[in-house]
Amino acid sequence: xxxxxxxHGGVHPPTHKxxxxxxxxxxxxxxxxxxxxxxxxxxxxxxxxxxxxxxxxKGQQIGRPEGKLSSAVxxxxxxxxxxxxxxxxxxxxxxPDLCVTIIPDGKDEWITHAGMDLxxxxxxxxxxxxxxxxxxxxxxAVFPSDQKTDAHxxxxxxxxxxxxxxxxxxxxxxxxxxxxxADILHGAEILRELLHAEEVLIGIEDNKPEAVxxxxxxxxxxxxxxxxxxxxxxxxxxxxAKQLIRILTGIEVxxxxxxxxxxxxxxxxxxxxxxxxxxxxxxxxxxxxxxxTGNVTDAQNFDVLIGTPLDExxxxxxxxxxxxxxxMGGPMMGVDLPAGTVGITKATNCIIESSPKxxxxxxxxxxxxxxxxxxxxxxxxxxxxxxxxxxKSNNFGKTQEFHLFxxxxxxxxxxVCPSNIPLVQYYRYAKSEIHERERDKxxxxxxxxxxxxxxxxxxxxxxEKAEKLAQKEREAAAKAAQxxxxxxxxxxxxxxxxxxxxxxxRAQTQAAVAxxxxxEALTPEQSAExxxxxxxRAKIREMATDAGADDEPHxx
Amino acid sequence: xxxxPFIAQPSSVSQIMLRVLLALIPGIALYVWYxxxxxLVSITLASITALATExxxxxxxxxxxxxxxxxxxxxxxxxxLALSIPPLAPWWMVVVGTAFxxxxxxxxxxxxxxxxxxPAMIGYAVLIISFPVHMTHWLTxxxxxxVELTFIDQLNYIFNGVxxxxxxxxxxxxxTALDTMKTQLHLGLSVNDIRDMPIYGRLAGKGSEMxxxxxxxxxxxxxxxxxxxxxxxxxxLAALFATSGIFHLVDPQHYVTPLFHWFSxxxxxxxFFILTDPVTSPTTAKGKIIFAVGAGILTYxxxxxxxxxxxxxxxxxxxxxxxxxxxxxxxxxxxxxxxGGK
Numbered sequence: 001x002x003x004x005x006x007x008h009g010g011v012h013p014p015t016h017k018x019x020x021x022x023x024x025x026x027x028x029x030x031x032x033x034x035x036x037x038x039x040x041x042x043x044x045x046x047x048x049x050x051x052x053x054x055x056x057x058k059g060q061q062i063g064r065p066e067g068k069l070s071s072a073v074x075x076x077x078x079x080x081x082x083x084x085x086x087x088x089x090x091x092x093x094x095x096p097d098l099c100v101t102i103i104p105d106g107k108d109e110w111i112t113h114a115g116m117d118l119x120x121x122x123x124x125x126x127x128x129x130x131x132x133x134x135x136x137x138x139x140x141a142v143f144p145s146d147q148k149t150d151a152h153x154x155x156x157x158x159x160x161x162x163x164x165x166x167x168x169x170x171x172x173x174x175x176x177x178x179x180x181x182a183d184i185l186h187g188a189e190i191l192r193e194l195l196h197a198e199e200v201l202i203g204i205e206d207n208k209p210e211a212v213x214x215x216x217x218x219x220x221x222x223x224x225x226x227x228x229x230x231x232x233x234x235x236x237x238x239x240x241a242k243q244l245i246r247i248l249t250g251i252e253v254x255x256x257x258x259x260x261x262x263x264x265x266x267x268x269x270x271x272x273x274x275x276x277x278x279x280x281x282x283x284x285x286x287x288x289x290x291x292x293t294g295n296v297t298d299a300q301n302f303d304v305l306i307g308t309p310l311d312e313x314x315x316x317x318x319x320x321x322x323x324x325x326x327x328m329g330g331p332m333m334g335v336d337l338p339a340g341t342v343g344i345t346k347a348t349n350c351i352i353e354s355s356p357k358x359x360x361x362x363x364x365x366x367x368x369x370x371x372x373x374x375x376x377x378x379x380x381x382x383x384x385x386x387x388x389x390x391x392k393s394n395n396f397g398k399t400q401e402f403h404l405f406x407x408x409x410x411x412x413x414x415x416v417c418p419s420n421i422p423l424v425q426y427y428r429y430a431k432s433e434i435h436e437r438e439r440d441k442x443x444x445x446x447x448x449x450x451x452x453x454x455x456x457x458x459x460x461x462x463x464e465k466a467e468k469l470a471q472k473e474r475e476a477a478a479k480a481a482q483x484x485x486x487x488x489x490x491x492x493x494x495x496x497x498x499x500x501x502x503x504x505x506r507a508q509t510q511a512a513v514a515x516x517x518x519x520e521a522l523t524p525e526q527s528a529e530x531x532x533x534x535x536x537r538a539k540i541r542e543m544a545t546d547a548g549a550d551d552e553p554h555x556x
Numbered sequence: 557x558x559x560x561p562f563i564a565q566p567s568s569v570s571q572i573m574l575r576v577l578l579a580l581i582p583g584i585a586l587y588v589w590y591x592x593x594x595x596l597v598s599i600t601l602a603s604i605t606a607l608a609t610e611x612x613x614x615x616x617x618x619x620x621x622x623x624x625x626x627x628x629x630x631x632x633x634x635x636x637l638a639l640s641i642p643p644l645a646p647w648w649m650v651v652v653g654t655a656f657x658x659x660x661x662x663x664x665x666x667x668x669x670x671x672x673x674x675p676a677m678i679g680y681a682v683l684i685i686s687f688p689v690h691m692t693h694w695l696t697x698x699x700x701x702x703v704e705l706t707f708i709d710q711l712n713y714i715f716n717g718v719x720x721x722x723x724x725x726x727x728x729x730x731x732t733a734l735d736t737m738k739t740q741l742h743l744g745l746s747v748n749d750i751r752d753m754p755i756y757g758r759l760a761g762k763g764s765e766m767x768x769x770x771x772x773x774x775x776x777x778x779x780x781x782x783x784x785x786x787x788x789x790x791x792x793l794a795a796l797f798a799t800s801g802i803f804h805l806v807d808p809q810h811y812v813t814p815l816f817h818w819f820s821x822x823x824x825x826x827x828f829f830i831l832t833d834p835v836t837s838p839t840t841a842k843g844k845i846i847f848a849v850g851a852g853i854l855t856y857x858x859x860x861x862x863x864x865x866x867x868x869x870x871x872x873x874x875x876x877x878x879x880x881x882x883x884x885x886x887x888x889x890x891x892x893x894x895x896g897g898k
Contacts, residue, residue, distance in 0.1 A: 008891070013563055168563070242891065254892025331562040359562040364623055366569050367669035371834040373567075380891045385839055386883075403890045411561035418567045419669075425559045 002201075002230060005250040007243045009377040010235040011412045013168050013332065015207055020171045020291050020299035025179055027303050028316060034076055034102040034307030035343035036062065037089045041136040042143045043069030048100060054081045057111040059284050062100050065131050071144040072134040074284040075102055076305035078109040090310070090328050090342040092335040099343065102307065113282035123149075123194055126279060133278035134285040134346070139239070139268030140329060142347045145275060148267070149194040151260045158249050159197035160266040161188050163204040163211060164232065164239030167330025170350040172289040173269050175301045177204065177211035180273055181218035187272030189224065190279055195265055200227040201248045202269075207234045236332060237410040241266040243379050255380075255406035270349075290344060292317035294327070294352035304344050311340040314353055325354040332411040366419040374413035374423060380406045384413040388423050391430035396437070399430045407431075470507035477504060569668075572783055573628030579777045580635055580829065583770030587639070590763035591695045594643035594710040598650050599635055601714075605654040606634035613663035629668055633657055636676035636829060640822060640869070641683055642694045644729060647715050649687055653679040673876045674836045677869045684864065693729040697763030700754060701728055733761025733820045735865035737812060746809040760820035768824040775828025787844035788837060789827040795852025796823060803860065817856065822868035826855070830868065836876045843879075843886035851875045 039045035046063025050056055056075040063073030083101040091097065116129060131146040139162055161184070165173040177184060188200050204212050215229040232238055232247050242253050245264050253259045259266060267275075270288065277283040286306060290313065293299035297318030304313055310326055327334040328348055336354075352358075374384035382403055390398040407427050414423040477500040484496050587595045610630040614621045634654050641653065657679030665671040684691045698704040705713075705720075705728060712718050719725065731739065733755060740750045750756075759765040778784045796817055803811035817823060822830070831837060831848055838847045851871045858867025 011565070013565075246891075252892035252894070254890075257892065325558070327560075327562060329560075332560060334560050334562065336558045336560075354562065362564060363568070364620075366623060366627060367667065369569055369629075369669045369834050370837075370839055371572070372839045375839065381888060382890055383839060383887065402887070403893075406890050406892075414561050415563065416565050416567065418569050418572055420564065420568070422559065424561065428559070 002228060002248075003250075004230065004232060005247050006233075006235075007238070007246045007379050008381045009379045009412060010237065010243075011377050011415050012234070013236055013415060015234070016169045016293070017171050017174065017207065020169070020293040020301060021174060023298075023300050025175050025289055025301045025303055026316075028305070028308060028313060030077060030104050030106060030108065031305065031308045031312045032103075033082075033309065034079070034104065034305060035087055035309060035341070036073060036076065036100045036102065036307035037087075037091075037343060037345055038063040038073050038098045038100065039089075040073060040142060040306070040345045040347065041071040041134075042141065043067070043071070045098065046070060046073045048084050048098070050075075050081050050084070050100065052081055052084055055079070055105075056081060056102060057109050059111045059113055059286060061132065061284070062102075065144075069144060069147060070131075071136050071146075072132050072284065073100070074134055074286055074306075075100075076286040076307050077102070077104045078107050079104040088338045088342050090335070090337055090345050090348055094338045113284075115280045115282050118190065118193075118279060126190070126194060130275065130278060133274075133283070135271065135274050135278050136285070136346055137268055138270035138274065138288060138346060138349070139241075140333075140347055140349060141241075142345075145267070145271055148265065149191060151195050151265065152258075154258075154260045155263055156195045156197040156260060156265055157199065157263040158265075159188065159192050159195055159200045160241075160245055160248055160264060161191075161200060161202040161269055161272055162239060162241065162244050162266055163202055163208075163215070163269040164244050165208065166205055166234070166236045166239035167332055167334075167350075168236075169293050169352050170291050170330050171293075172291045172301050172349050174208045174211045175291075176270055176273060176289050177208070178214045181211075181214040182222060183276045184215070184269050184273045185218050185222060185224055185227070186280065187274070187276035188227065188267075190275055191265075191267055191272060195260075197265065198226060200224070202227070202229045203232050203238070203244045203248050204229065205234045205238060206231040236412065237379055237408070240379065240408055240410060242408070255403070285346060288344075288346060288348070290348055291350040292353070293350065295320045295323045295355040295358050296353050304348075306346060307343040309340070310337065310342050310344065310351065313344060314340070314351060317353075319353045320355065322355045322357070323353045324356060327352040327354050331359065332415065333409060362420045362422070365421045368419055368421060371418060373416045373418065377412040377416050379410060379412065380408055382407060384423055387430070388421060388426050391426040394433070396430055396434050399427075400434065404430055404434075466507070466510045469510070470504075473503045473507050568627075569629070570627045573632050575781060575783050576632055576778065576829065577628060577635060579774035579783075580639070580771070582773045583767050583825065584635075584639070586770035587643075587767045590697045590699075590766060591643060592698065592705060592710060593707050594695065594705075594714065595638065597711060597714055598638040598641070598643055598645065601647055601650045602634035602638040602654045603631055605651045606630040606658050609655045609658040610663075613659055613667070617663060617667065619667065624668060627668065630658055630662075633662070633675045633679070636825070637679040639825060640676065640680045641691060642729070644693060644695055644710065644713055645683075645690055646717060649683060649690055652686075653683045656682050669835055671835060672879070674830060674833050674872050677830060677872045677876075680869045681873060684869070692731055692735065693725060694732050696728055696730045696755075700762060703728055730755060732865055733764055733816075734859060737816075738859075738865055741810060747812050748809065751812075759818075760816045765819040768819040771824040771828060775824065778828060778832070784828070784832045785841075785844070787841055788831045788848045791845040791848035792827045792831055792852045792855075793818060793823070795849040796856055797852075799853050799856040800860075803856075811860065817859065821859070821866035823855065826851075826868040826872065830872055831875075836872075836879065838879050838882045838886065840883060840886040840888055842888070843882040846882050846886065847875050847879065850878065 044067040047066045049064045050062045057078045060075045061072050062075050065072050079102045081100060082103050086096040087099040089097045127146040127149055135145040136142040163173050163177050192200050202215060212231045219227050219229055237243055238247060245266055246252055249264055251262050251264055253262055274285050287303055289301050290304045291301050292314055300317055326337040328337050329335055329350055368385055370385050378384055386402050387399055387404055409424050411424050480496055480500055607630055610625055611621055614624050637653055637657055657675040661673050661675040661678035662671045709720055737750055755762055757765050797814040800817040801814040804813050831851055838844050854871035854874055855867040858870055
């Protein structure tokens with residue numbers, strides 16, 4: 001038996017998974033329309049490559065990946081593009097984003113597609129296919145998989161496949177593992193190959209014995225070597241990538257560190273499945289499994305086309321009339337969706353129909369009594385009570401000192417807080433404020449650089465003028481001295497000599513004055529940044545010297 | 557739009573504080589058993605004063621009264637203060653001490669969660685400095701005095717200062733076990749001679765040692781229900797034991813045993829109920845240990861060499877001052893950053 005590790009803290013919220021695991025995955029019928037956001041992944045939004053009125057086929061690319069970190073978007077069925085515009089999307093920002101609306105023609109007509117020769121195709125081509133097939137992390141983070149399969153020359157020992165599914169209510173991965181275990185493992189093999197990983201460890205919480213059994217059976221049946229399915233103790237948030245890596249390998253991946261640097265990479269089971277479909281069958285990511293549960297009559301998992309309007313999906317499960325909110329994700333980290341019209345995206349693992357009865361509003365918050373129950377359950381081993389205190393008092397420097405950005409927003413702290421303080425909201429607030437300030441600072445830095453550059457030019461002009469002046473005076477003085485040497489009258493000579501000396505001294509002081517330090521004008525607070533500025537100035541000076549005289553005279 | 561998490565564990569401040577109040581009951585029951593029901597009068601009096609002061613202060617501070625008055629924290633302060641002062645203390649002393657604790661040391665510092673000092677201990681400190689004589693008249697256990705005051709007699713003394721005709725105050729009250737030990741040592745007696753005096757029992761003072769055991773039992777309940785962690789009580793009692801143990805080993809005739817220190821005065825109630833006030837103690841595990849060890853050593857030093865018979869209250873208050881400093885310097889390493897900041 002492999003030794004499992006544990007992470008600090010964690011909580012045991014009621015799982016509510018039974019409701020949606022009673023029946024198998026159902027195929028959701030073709031919806032009346034599809035609203036497909038062009039930004040369903042981390043990175044740059046895909047660029048629309050279809051026109052309004054154009055007929056598209058199932059699997060046809062409608063959004064082209066743009067830049068290094070991006071992913072393609074496809075038409076989930078055949079039909080006609082009726083709009084490319086800003087619409088509300090299923091995203092935590094609650095803001096509209098560019099979407100392609102397609103009215104299905106009911107034919108569900110595929111483009112020509114075929115699997116790739118997995119053995120003989122170079123890895124770079126396979127990655128390119130993942131990118132063009134729109135494969136992104138389906139665990140919720142939606143990070144483009146082509147990027148994650150590139151280990152950047154790091155030696156990868158362990159590939160972790162995440163089937164933990166620790167959030168209450170969500171069962172889409174559970175059902176996928178029960179029903180499509182073999183394909184998941186084929187996908188895992190491809191990922192192992194792409195990463196050159198030695199072993200594959202599949203972590204599944206022990207509240208999913210059927211999934212564990214199905215996966216173990218598939219491992220044995222297809223004789224997967226160095227691949228282990230491990231039943232891990234149920235403990236939220238064991239499904240966080242960092243937490244699962246810790247449980248299975250004992251390695252702690254610190255915030256801001258890529259797990260590949262420590263020889264591990266982690267993919268969700270549904271991602272592995274899509275990798276297989278995309279590479280072995282040439283099917284882009286057009287649908288995903290979505291759990292519809294909560295305030296519904298028939299909680300169930302559906303195989304849903306990306307872009308299916310939320311309202312049409314929840315109707316399939318019998319959303320009850322007193323539903324007041326749709327939550328995407330689980331109750332711990334989920335997002336309250338802005339409207340029922342939004343389309344299902346690649347990130348939509350679960351929809352919880354919510355009513356005031358299901359999730360009663362929190363009692364009013366009391367002050368923090370520093371009981372540290374939050375610190376006891378924090379999987380990142382932070383001091384949430386201190387972070388709260390600093391965030392509340394806008395002391396953002398301190399929040400960073402106390403590792404605010406190590407917070408994974410799992411919500412365990414707020415879950416146990418006896419004072420009902422919405423702690424995670426305070427952390428989100430502090431993080432967004434800090435990002436905002438950093439943006440402002442960058443803009444200010446740019447402005448300062450420009451200003452410094454201008455100052456530099458002005459100074460240099462002054463200096464050059466002073467030098468020219470000094471040169472002239474020197475020449476004049478030399479002439480005068482020659483003349484004086486020739487002249488016989490001593491008294492006049494002396495007086496002239498004195499004048500010349502004075503002029504030279506004046507010119508010299510003038511030249512010296514033309515050397516003010518830019519840093520003297522800075523306030524003491526900025527002194528810390530002087531070093532950086534100096535470096536930049538040196539560069540600017542070089543640039544200015546290289547540019548020569550042609551850019552300066554007329555700009556004065 | 558609401559923000560996650562959408563679910564919460566059913567727990568509340570008032571529930572936690574209620575558990576702590578419940579945990580005090582074994583100690584209080586033994587108190588009544590050995591010393592009569594007077595303590596219940598001062599607890600009631602302190603409770604009423606605390607709630608009234610809390611309501612008045614909330615009103616003055618424009619805070620909602622209902623959620624705060626029902627958080628049970630004022631009641632806990634009241635109970636702890638009442639248990640720290642002599643049960644026969646006149647009613648106005650209880651009222652003044654409690655009102656000061658709630659109004660000044662809690663609300664003037666910002667109310668629940670913001671007070672740097674333990675309110676009950678501030679109340680105690682105010683009383684022992686302002687009314688030192690009244691604070692030394694502790695009830696003699698009736699097994700010792702041979703006199704059992706009726707409830708009416710006790711009420712009559714608390715509210716009117718009148719004792720039954722045939723009794724003097726000295727006949728029914730005495731100094732505490734710690735106090736007697738201190739004064740008799742000053743008079744030149746040895747520890748052994750003093751321990752032979754009738755007021756002492758097996759561990760410490762007769763009666764009061766049993767009350768201390770009652771508090772320890774309540775404290776264990778808090779530990780097992782995870783209301784408190786082991787760090788504070790264990791570190792405090794260990795430090796008190798070690799410090800008094802060293803002195804006792806060096807000179808047993810002048811320094812009494814560590815067990816005596818454990819079971820006399822406020823050591824037990826302090827270890828489990830007073831130091832463990834989350835608001836006024838450190839938040840980190842290491843910090844809790846430093847805090848409690850400091851309090852344990854200070855308690856002993858004040859008991860053995862200071863001007864007051866017991867040192868728990870002042871030790872707590874002195875360590876309360878250090879809490880922000882302790883917290884700052886005991887920050888634990890976070891996930892992934894333990895191995896030399898990788």
